[in-house]
Structure formats: structure tokens, C-alpha cells
Amino acid sequence: MSESPVSGDGTIRVTVDPDLEDLVPGFLQNRHKDVEAIRLAVEREDWATLQRLGHSMKGSGGGYGFDSITTLGAGIETAAKARDTSAIERLVSELDSYLDHIEVVFG
Amino acid sequence: MRILIVDDSVDDRRLLEAILGNAGYKDVIGAASAREAFKVLGLTGPVDGLVLPDLVLMDIMMPDMNGIEALNIIRATESFRDLPVIMVTAMDQSDTLQAAFNAGAVDYITKPYNRTELLARVRSSLRLKHEMDQRKTREQELVSMTVRLEQVIHTLQGLSTMDGLTGISNRRHFDEILDREWRRAARDGKPLSFMMADIDFFKPYNDAYGHQAGDECLRRVAKSLAGCMRRAGDWVARYGGEEFAILVSDTDRPGLLAVAEALRKTVEGLGIEHLSAPGKVVSISLGAAQMIPKPGSSPPMLVAAADRALYKAKQAGRNRVCFAEDGAA
Structure with a gap:
């Protein structure tokens, strides 16, 4: 399993164990949901939820x-503990962009 | 091998199931909370066809009830005392890790999962569980073996011919010998002689010197009586309590009385201190009887005659021999 950015269009190639092929789409879908949930929790200043989502x-x-x-999750958890809204906003944007740019390769 | 995963994150449960499944652990069940886990373990009520896990992987950080509290509840149930539980924790939770071990976790795994580490820890915990199960089975086998052994010992004691305390023949054996000698005497038309001996003032001896001394006294008396049995066909046995039965074959009345007197003197001669007895030493009284077996007579009649003679000896002051006149042939 490895991640390597691919130059040009900004695609990030992630190599994942073929054993997990069936699970990856669901996993990534849940992370997209996390992006929404984090943004909502930031609006509500729901630090407990932010901490839990980051930890997870x-x-x-x-x-x-x-x-x-x-790495991003750990950052969000730490920022939520510190109630650092701007850091969380920056990290969730990074996550959102990351999810949009990954290309999963099984092997 | 059934493995229970307790984790509120569906992604983590799926990942674990996949890793374990690929490693050959196909019987993996998931629980999304401590409460669900209790249900799976049958802690909340009876479950149809309950199959208990051999290993639990428990996430520490879960909403509602965390993994440590859940483990404490599981461990409180006797049947889950030895169920291996591996705690799953994020890398930076050393303080909660201590709490997890205190609660009875056997090991821990950190998230994100390292596949090699995860499988190694699962394998070693399952091996431990397997060994514990085997040990328990062996312990149960030992227990049932011990029970059977005790039954056999009990049976063998029933078949035994020896008195456990004194080492001489017991009453059961003596009754067989008496029957045999009775028939032999009947065949030969010769008198059969029987004596009942009883230690004088034995209860006061026990009270004064204690039961261990009492047992030792019985052993010494038994040994000295047995030492006087010189001819084949002569038998001594512990008949009960402090009573001894003696069989003397093919002798006349003076011969029997001589043997009886020799026994009495031998015991007196042991010089076992007995300060509340008139002679200050342990002594025996003897009742002797003799019969030529005839139709209509039986061994119990001979024994009863000796018993009556013994009673007379006791009445007459103890430490003496009485002959049963009514038992004379």
C-alpha cells in the first residue's frame, strides 16, 4: 500500500491490497460523508463530534x-481538542480535495 | 474459531473481517457497540443456538460505553474469566492501555492496523485460549478420574482383609476364617477354641492420653497378640473398637487357658502406662470358649459363649481370663 502523487493533472495514485477491493468504494463513500459531517459540526461548534470523526x-x-x-484525521482530532476552527476548515478542505484526486490501484 | 469484533466504526469492522477472513478466520462476527456485544455473548438474556467466541477484539473508544467498561462487565461473568480480549487502541493512548490491562485485556493492537502485527497477536491469543481449554478439559478429566479412583478405593476397602489401623486381620476376614475352621473342626470332630479379648478401661485411656495415643495402644496390643500366634490355624483379628478375636485350633481346655494367660501376660508386660487403671498399665480381659461343632450349633454360638465369658472376666475385676462353662464341649 502506497500513495504517490502523479504530476500533471494532480491525480494521487494509491495502491491498495487487492483483498480490500470490495471494501474500498464503501470506505471512500463514508469519507465523503465525513466531509459533510465535519463541515456541519464546525458550523455547530460540535467539538465532541469533530474529535470523534477525526479519531475514527x-x-x-x-x-x-x-x-x-x-494523517488528516489525526490533525482534525487535535484541532478539535484545541477548538481551532480555522485549522479544521483547512484540513477538511484538504480531505475533500484528496478524495477528489485519488486514483486507487489494486495490487 | 469464532472471533467477535466490537467496534463502532463500520469501516474498521469490515477491514478486520476482510483481513481475518483472508487469513482463514471465516467465523467473524461484528458488534457496533458494547451493548450489541453483550447480546452476542448472551449477557442480556438467553440466545438461541449461542456460539461463544474464542477471541474478542474490542475497540476502546466507543460512544455510550467504552471498551474498558465493557470488558469489566464481561470479566464479571465467571464463564468469561478466561475469554481472551484484545483491546484495539489508537497509538497515543498509553494511559488507557494501562486501564485496559487492569480490566483483564490479554493484549492490544493499535490502529491503523498493521496486518502482520494484527494476525500475529490474534494467532497467539487463540493459541493461548486453545491451551487453556485443553488444560480445563484435562482438569475435568482429573476430577472425574479422582472420583472414580475414590469409588475403586472404597470397593477395595470392602474387599480388604486387613484392619487399616492395626494391620492385623479385620472382622470380615476373621468371620471367613472362623467359618472355615469351624467346618474343618466339624469334619475332624475336634474342638474349636475361640477367645474374645478386650482392652480394659480403654475409654478412660483415650480420654486421658488422647486418640492418637489410643490408636498407638491398639497397634501395640494388636502386634503383641499377633506375636503370640505360633501355630498354623491360630488367628487374631481386630473384631471392633478395642476388641480382638482369637481362634485357636485343635487344643484342649488347659491348652486354651494357657494361651489365654500368655496373651494376658504379654499385654500386661508391654507396660503401657495407664494411670487411671488399677494396675497402672494397659491390660486385657479375655473370655474363652470351646466347642466341637455339631448339628444345630454354629459359629455365632461359639462367639456368643466367648462374649459371655468376657463379660464375666470384666465383672470379676478385669485383667483376667474366664472360661465359658456353657460353651464347653
């Missing part, structure tokens, strides 16, 4: 092969 992403991302999701 941190725990699952790397296991699926998406190390960036773990």
Missing part, C-alpha cells in the same frame, strides 16, 4: 492503505 479517520485510513486519511 485516524484509526481506519492507514489500515485501508490511505495513510493521508490517517
